[in-house]
Structure formats: structure tokens, C-alpha cells
Amino acid sequence: MQQLQIAMFVAQETAAHLDRAGDRAKQYSKSKLTLGILKLVLGFVLVLAFLLSGASSELSGLLRNLTRNYHLQLSGYLLVSSVGYYLLFLGLDFYGDVVLERRYGLSNQTTVGWLVRSAKEWGLSTLLILGVLNLLYAVIRGLPHWWWLIAAIGWFILLVLISKITPAVIVPLFYKMVPLQNSELVDRLLALAGRCGVRVQRVFEIKLSKETNKANAAVIGWGRNRRIVIGDTLLTLCSADEIEAVFAHELGHVALHHTWKLLAGSAVSFVIGFYLLYLVLGPSAAALGFAGPAEIAAIPLLLLWIAIFGFLSKPLQTGYSRHLEKQADLFILGKVERPETLVSALTKLADRNLSDPNPSRLVEALFYTHPPIAKRIAYLRQAGQVHA
Numbered sequence: 001m002q003q004l005q006i007a008m009f010v011a012q013e014t015a016a017h018l019d020r021a022g023d024r025a026k027q028y029s030k031s032k033l034t035l036g037i038l039k040l041v042l043g044f045v046l047v048l049a050f051l052l053s054g055a056s057s058e059l060s061g062l063l064r065n066l067t068r069n070y071h072l073q074l075s076g077y078l079l080v081s082s083v084g085y086y087l088l089f090l091g092l093d094f095y096g097d098v099v100l101e102r103r104y105g106l107s108n109q110t111t112v113g114w115l116v117r118s119a120k121e122w123g124l125s126t127l128l129i130l131g132v133l134n135l136l137y138a139v140i141r142g143l144p145h146w147w148w149l150i151a152a153i154g155w156f157i158l159l160v161l162i163s164k165i166t167p168a169v170i171v172p173l174f175y176k177m178v179p180l181q182n183s184e185l186v187d188r189l190l191a192l193a194g195r196c197g198v199r200v201q202r203v204f205e206i207k208l209s210k211e212t213n214k215a216n217a218a219v220i221g222w223g224r225n226r227r228i229v230i231g232d233t234l235l236t237l238c239s240a241d242e243i244e245a246v247f248a249h250e251l252g253h254v255a256l257h258h259t260w261k262l263l264a265g266s267a268v269s270f271v272i273g274f275y276l277l278y279l280v281l282g283p284s285a286a287a288l289g290f291a292g293p294a295e296i297a298a299i300p301l302l303l304l305w306i307a308i309f310g311f312l313s314k315p316l317q318t319g320y321s322r323h324l325e326k327q328a329d330l331f332i333l334g335k336v337e338r339p340e341t342l343v344s345a346l347t348k349l350a351d352r353n354l355s356d357p358n359p360s361r362l363v364e365a366l367f368y369t370h371p372p373i374a375k376r377i378a379y380l381r382q383a384g385q386v387h388a
């Protein structure tokens, strides 16, 4: 169980690291990390047990008795497993999303609000899984030797489409988003966008405060659907100068074409990942006595391989993301009048969000999509122009 060993190593690393510092952010990060690892290991073990105990074969046999249609059997199997998985993890998710967040004063969400949100997330992801796996298994059955390439291309197209509809369709399912009202601030931000050579028509305010005290801003979508959104939590936390600096960082993502770079990175990793999956799925299914990789009872095997490849490629994914974040941070130098305000904004955000300023290197490599705050401040200062 390599996954388990890695998880234990991460936990030890973290514990050793925590001995060196013990403030609230460290404690919060530790709880979050422990919970994340617990869910990862538990999920892995449960799926493995479902596969090896024969429960998976029994469920697929039961469905075979109900219908002879392969895709109805597949959909039934996925629906039952998805409900089971959701219910099994409901308690842990509630603890992580509500109990822990409330303990640290980060959550503004009611229990009912959380339940509605989690049911929506489940519905959306189940719908997606049903669609994607029905297509994937149709291709595996139809093109036994080339399905990996078709799957990689299809997966990429899906990712591009989802990111396209995220601002208009997916985010509104969870958050209210309105054009930013403060006209003085809007004028300032639009002027800044003009100086950075980025076409922005409107700036959006996203209402995070209904759920959380954490502050954030982001670029979502691409093309005409692209939006730069600023959390209402960030708007109340930061000064106009600081908001401008954060906005400049987001403009950096646009000006430096980060969305496209991330999509291109995904395309490469999908081709490699699905090819590796093709290499291991057939032989491992045969070794466990399944008739072929498309046998419904062998679905847990597919999920386990995807989880393993996903976990092993994490350092690469997060490393690339941190590289792009650093570029966006440095982009603001020379673009805003007082770049040192990015340092004060980042410090405020880290304090508010209880971010660990100095995680261990392993934790950073596995989980941090942004450089830890101490590193961001260090390279911003080193870049010369920032003396805050």
C-alpha cells in the first residue's frame, strides 16, 4: 500500500514541522491536512475492499438480472456506488466543512445551507460521472487498442467546455455574482486592466460571505465568458490599494495566458495518463479474473488506478501551478503604483484564511497550488521594487 506509506510519511513530516511552530494557522492546517489524508486513505481502502470482497461483482450481477442493456447496468452500478460513497463520507465532510470551519471562526454557513450545497455538488458530480464513464466504456469496448487516445481527447474537450461554462452556469449554482458596484474602484481597476493590455468589460463581486469568512479573488472561464471575480470578503478586508494589487495579480494570469497554459499542460498529462491507464488496466483486470477492462464489476480498479496516477502526478501539477502564481505575483511590479500593497494584501489574506505561512516542503509539493505566503513575500521583496 504505497498510498498509505506516503500518507503516513506526510503525517510524520507534518507532525515534525508542527513541533517547530504552534499557532492557530498551524493547528488549523494540521487538522485540515489530517482530515484530507484520512479521507484519501479511507476512500482508497473502501474502493479496494469493494473490489476484492466480491461486493462489486455481486452488485453488477444483480444489475445484470434486471436489464441486459450494458449502459443501463453501468449507470445503475455508478448510481448505487455514488449514493453509497456520498453517505459514507457525509459525516467526515460535515466535520471538515462545518465543524472545523466553525471552530476556527471561518464559516458563516448554516447546517441546512451546507446540506443543500453538498447535495448539489453530489448531483452535479454524479451527473458528470454517469455521462463521462458511459462514453469512456463505450470507447473502451469499441476501440480496444485506441480508446486511451480518444479518451484523452474527449476528456480535454470536456475540460475546455466545463471551464467555458463555469462563470455563467456552474458558479451561479453555488454563489451569487454581481457586477462590482463601487464605481470609483471599478474605474480604477478598469484603468489598470487597460495599462496591462487586458480587455475587461466588467468586474464581478462574488458573495462568499454567506458561507465563509475566507477571502479570495480569481479569474474564471475563458474567451468571452472570462470573468475576474473578487470575493465580497476580500472587498471588506482590504484597502483600495490592496484590492488593486490583488486585481493586478489576476490580470497577470490573463495577460500571461495562464488558462491556456494550464489547459495545454492538462492535454499532455491526459495523453500520458490515459496511455498508462491503457497499459495497466487490461492486465490488472485479467489478473483479478475479470473478462476484460470494460467489465462493470472492474470499475473500482479503474478508479484506483486513476487515484494512484492522480496522486503521483500531484507534485507536478501543484509545482506548475505555483510557478504560474509566482509569475502573476511578479507581473504586478511596474503595473501598480504601490506594489508593496500586494505584500500587505497577501499577509491579510493569509491571516484571515489561516494559511500556514511555512508548510513543510513535502506538504507544499503535494497540496499547495500557490507558493506559501513566506516565499511569496520573500521573492516579491527580492525583486527589488518592494520594500514593505
Ligand SMILES: [Zn+2]
Pocket: 249, 250, 253, 325, 328
Ligand atoms: Zn493567482
